[in-house]
Amino acid sequence: MIKARVTVTLKNGVLDPQGKAIEGALGSLGFSGVGQVRQGKVFDLELNETDKAKAEEALKAMCEKLLANTVIENYSFTLS
Amino acid sequence: MKSAVVQLPGLNRDRDMIAALTKISGKAPVTVWQTETEIPDVDLIVIPGGFSYGDYLRCGAIAARMPVMQAIKAKAEQGVKVLGVCNGFQILLEAGLLPGALMRNASLRFVCKEIKLEVANADTDFTRAYAKGQIIRCPVAHHDGNFFADAETLKTIEGNGQVVFRYADGTNPNGSMNDIAGVMNAKGNVLGMMPHPENLIEAAHGGNDGRGIFASALDVIAA
Numbered sequence: 001m002i003k004a005r006v007t008v009t010l011k012n013g014v015l016d017p018q019g020k021a022i023e024g025a026l027g028s029l030g031f032s033g034v035g036q037v038r039q040g041k042v043f044d045l046e047l048n049e050t051d052k053a054k055a056e057e058a059l060k061a062m063c064e065k066l067l068a069n070t071v072i073e074n075y076s077f078t079l080s
Numbered sequence: 081m082k083s084a085v086v087q088l089p090g091l092n093r094d095r096d097m098i099a100a101l102t103k104i105s106g107k108a109p110v111t112v113w114q115t116e117t118e119i120p121d122v123d124l125i126v127i128p129g130g131f132s133y134g135d136y137l138r139c140g141a142i143a144a145r146m147p148v149m150q151a152i153k154a155k156a157e158q159g160v161k162v163l164g165v166c167n168g169f170q171i172l173l174e175a176g177l178l179p180g181a182l183m184r185n186a187s188l189r190f191v192c193k194e195i196k197l198e199v200a201n202a203d204t205d206f207t208r209a210y211a212k213g214q215i216i217r218c219p220v221a222h223h224d225g226n227f228f229a230d231a232e233t234l235k236t237i238e239g240n241g242q243v244v245f246r247y248a249d250g251t252n253p254n255g256s257m258n259d260i261a262g263v264m265n266a267k268g269n270v271l272g273m274m275p276h277p278e279n280l281i282e283a284a285h286g287g288n289d290g291r292g293i294f295a296s297a298l299d300v301i302a303a
Binding site for chain 1: 137138141142145173174180181183184185186187188226228229230255
């Protein structure tokens with residue numbers, strides 16, 4: 001079994017109202033010096049697969065088809 | 081003209097949509113469940129609003145991957161008219177049938193109120209009943225209606241007249257780029273919009289400004 005972590009983040013230039021709100025909340029808690037906050041998503045997957053190359057291929061397809069909306073989001077993943 | 085309404089778990093505006101289509105066309109639409117792979121022979125397919133699959137992952141993301149969407153894609157390619165309202169709009173975007181994406185409202189709040197819409201393009205299958213530039217009233221009720229497209233896509237859709245509705249008179253409720261409230265595909269047979277025209281079609285609703293969209297699509301403007 002291969003464990004994978006997929007990270008999905010908003011592309012540069014895409015407005016992130018939630019990130020902005022978190023940024024404001026950090027400021028109001030006294031955390032000064034926070035330049036910008038961008039919110040993203042993390043998915044932990046367990047794959048019934050032993051071949052790393054096959055797992056990477058499958059993960060790429062999962063990201064393209066469902067986990068990320070590539071109009072607004074980028075994705076990356078790591079295997080362990 | 082025959083119509084169909086798509087039903088998915090979590091969509092909750094289907095009854096309003098069925099009532100509107102029935103009243104305006106004189107015929108009840110057929111209903112199509114999410115697992116169906118074939119859609120009956122109709123002229124208009126409507127995906128109503130709601131919260132399909134609880135808005136999990138992204139609004140409309142999971143609904144857009146259900147079998148019925150493949151059937152809708154095939155029908156759209158054949159030229160059948162497809163209208164997505166609110167969550168239906170989000171589903172059409174996630175399915176790749178329309179350009180752009182809908183983000184969380186700039187205010188981060190769910191907005192439920194009446195806004196004003198400008199008919200930016202009256203030369204479409206969905207807006208023939210209106211005049212270009214006409215301002216109509218329409219209710220909105222959503223949390224993720226903030227339209228986004230990259231600069232190139234925005235230029236293309238603006239240039240092609242694919243922006244069909246804009247929030248007017250400073251009533252943009254969600255921060256949408258260029259006040260965009262509704263867009264169609266390049267071919268002109270698929271329209272998505274955040275506002276709910278099905279909730280303003282008769283005197284009991286306090287007006288019938290939304291009727292023209294269905295009357296245009298169902299070819300019953302004079303009726």
